[in-house]
Amino acid sequence: MKLKDKVCIVTGSASGIGRAIAARYVGEGARVAIADLKREVSDATAADLTASGPGEAIGLAMDVTSEDAVNAGVAAVVEKWGRVDVLVSNAGVQIVHKIEDFPFEDWKKMLSIHLDGAFLTTKACMPHMKRQGGGALIYMGSVHSHEASPLKSAYVTAKHGLLGLARVVAKEGGPHGVRSNVICPGFVKTPLVEKQIPEQAKALGISEEEVVKRVMLGGTVDTEFTTIEDVAEVALFLAGFETNALTGQSLMVSHGWGMR
Known part of the structure; x- marks a missing residue:
């Protein structure tokens, strides 16, 4: 099993892509924290995944835009399992408008969930990863981390921003064995x-x-x-790749859309 006893936090993982990644990790023997907004939903997902084994999962209530909530969630994981080996910053939403019609509050909401969430969870996990001598930080970008589409000014801005964050984290984390990469799915x-x-x-x-x-x-x-299983396979690959040979990169999972 590729992730046996590795401790992983996956945000936005009560459903969708996040759940598929968490399920893949549990299937490879990992201990996974299901971090989502509602604790009862996270707990239910964790129970389902634990029942399927061979790894295990726990539920966390986490609003990734709240520093207190993020810090408390990461602290709870470390208290239970002693470390953090993998963070998948996956929580996200989508709001579409023409730019002249885009409500400023929605713009701020989008950037907060995607960018503040990635920053806050990274900030909370990085000290534990440095102390233990390594870890993997995985950000859920998009083909829109490289491309643009009408109606998606906030989303495209946020997903482009994750590339910059991941590259800085790769530079800062590299001497400590901490890697950071961005998964860039097409339409799932x-x-x-x-x-x-x-x-x-x-x-x-x-x-x-x-x-x-x-x-x-x-x-x-x-x-x-693209399927959620496609994305989960790439997330497994990045979590299990344990050298700095692959860091600061973005991997397209898009059926050829946005080739690089």
Whole structure:
């Protein structure tokens, strides 16, 4: 098992991509903290994953935009398991508007969840990783960490920002064996993406079918959605890659959209 007894924190992991990553980690023997907004939902997910084994999971209530909540959650993990080996900063939301119609409060909310959340969880985990001599920090970026799309000014800005954070963390963490990388998925058919389809159809004045075929999948090599399992496999690879040979990088998981 690739992650046997490794201690992992995955934010936004009660559902969607985060849950798939947590499940993959538990399946490889890890101890995983399911960090999400509602404790009862996190606990339920943790119970389901623990039952499937061979690793185990616990639930945490964590608002990643709150420094107190983040610090308390990381402290609880360290108190229970003694260390933090892997952080997956995955929590995120999507709000789409034309830039002239984008409410400032929504702009700030988007940047806070994606960027403040990544910063605060990194800040809380880094001292433990340095002290123990290594760790992996994994940020959930997007093809939009490199590309741009209409209606997504806040999202694209936030996802671009994660590249900069990861590169600085790689420089600061490298001497201590702490690696940082960014996963950049294409469109993954989660509730977050499904919600965008009618929103973009309305904003762009096109059909929902056109949104899927042209806007979302038009740049792929096979007009296929990326799956949550695809992303989880890359997250497993990055968590288990234990040298600085792979750090400060972004990996596209996108069916060829945004090739680099």
